[in-house]
Amino acid sequence: MIHSNNNELNASLLVALNARNRVIANNVANADTPYYKAQSVEFEAELKRKLESGSSGQLVLKRTDPRHLPMPSASNQVEFKVVEDQNTTMNNNKNNVDIDKEMSALAENQLLYNYTVDRVSGYYSKMKNLLSDLK
Secondary structure (H helix, E strand, O other): OOOOHHHHHHHHHHHHHHHHHHHHHHHHHOOOOOOOOOEEEEOHHHHHHHHHHOOOOOOOOOOOOOOOOOOOOOOOOOOOEEEEOOOOOOOOOOOOOOHHHHHHHHHHHHHHHHHHHHHHHHHHHHHHHHHHHOO
16 A cells, blocks of 8 residues: 555544544533533644654554554554543533533534545545556
8 A cells, every 4th residue: 555654644633633523522411410520632732743853753653452453654643642621610510611612622623624534535536546547
């Protein structure tokens, strides 16, 4: 298979954006749950470091399940972490989910996800056209 560093980075970014979408949806679902603390997914600093360092190979591949196939190169894997905000409270029930903030974050995340999907699918469309023209 033909690999591209940018495409592998974009595919890894899709994983982080998907995780962020799940966390935001979980926050919205628990907006009225007493003592629930909002969570967020952080990966921007790692992504920025990766983009600035080029393909230095500083990131390590992380397999989340032993049944997953190993990747040929882990240099473009963007690591992310789920962080829980314990320091704030929005409601009397000690819940700290701000529904307006979550819905805004959901819309922004969806736009980023759609943009990244277009980039990844565009890459594979170009490869398909290139290979079909070789016949």
